[in-house]
């Protein structure tokens with residue numbers, strides 16, 4: 001659906017030249033929710049804004065739904081852009097217009113007849129759960145409600161892609177969850193491809209199918225969210241994951257352990273199958289659990305446990321080999337074998 005090839009965005013200021021996006025190549029599939037994460041200044045916004053040509057890429061190619069946007073100008077570009085809706089952290093609603101008028105505005109701009117506009121706005125309001133707010137002004141709405149209006153407005157012209165620029169960063173956790181659920185519903189029911197940028201790994205974990213991690217304008221890691229969570233390659237990916245799944249153990253606890261400390265990661269169904277207790281029993285070991293949880297990523301379990309193992313040296317090694325054969329990954333955090 002979205003093909004980004006060797007895309008760079010260079011900003012030239014009076015005294016400086018900054019590479020906002022540095023040679024990014026990404027392929028985002030139709031119907032996917034794709035997350036782009038990175039710290040401030042990593043280039044997320046620049047890349048997202050290049051996808052609908054709010055920023056014109058300096059070099060590279062960009063195809064959305066089969067159309068090479070970089071080759072378009074003027075009216076042709078305006079029409080192609082109707083396929084791409086966008087929402088922002090700060091909503092950008094027009095304060096002097098009611099909820100209805102804010103949404104209708106996008107349709108008027110697309111020259112839709114008034115009768116159709118009313119019908120369309122009403123169905124959009126129903127979709128985002130705000131039918132009772134059609135005549136109120138943005139100042140009378142909560143942050144979550146404002147974002148719902150912005151989502152309805154972004155969907156007004158039946159886009160095929162929705163770009164979300166830190167759409168939940170100004171919202172509290174409960175409201176964030178409800179907006180993420182709405183985005184999921186839109187993705188599933190309307191088959192809209194969603195690209196979102198965020199610095200919150202929780203958002204990615206909650207709704208994204210695949211993700212990219214950006215640093216200094218470049219994509220440094222990319223793939224299925226589950227795969228990155230279960231086997232991160234870069235230090236930055238590990239850092240982002242630790243922000244939602246932390247396995248830090250106080251030093252005093254680590255020092256009080258005498259046996260090896262291992263981290264075991266189970267993927268999929270096996271996470272709930274009691275492999276650890278079976279293993280401990282089979283190899284006559286004692287396991288002292290230091291940390292553990294089963295995370296659910298797109299409803300797929302990912303179990304991570306940290307424990308100290310006590311028992312015969314040989315048996316410990318055999319136990320670790322056995323666990324690895326059960327579709328689990330073993331990392332020895334502190335050797336003592």
Ligand SMILES: Nc1ncnc2c1ncn2[C@@H]1O[C@H](COP(=O)(O)OP(=O)(O)OP(=O)(O)O)[C@@H](O)[C@H]1O
Nearest residue numbers: 011018019020038039040041042043044045046047
């Ligand atoms: N209009 C601009 N003019 C000059 N430099 C810019 C411009 N926009 C972005 N940059 C620079 O490009 C780099 C990437 O910025 P960008 O806003 O894309 O990052 P980001 O990951 O979205 O960060 P944040 O989460 O803080 O918005 C930064 O070094 C930034 O200073």
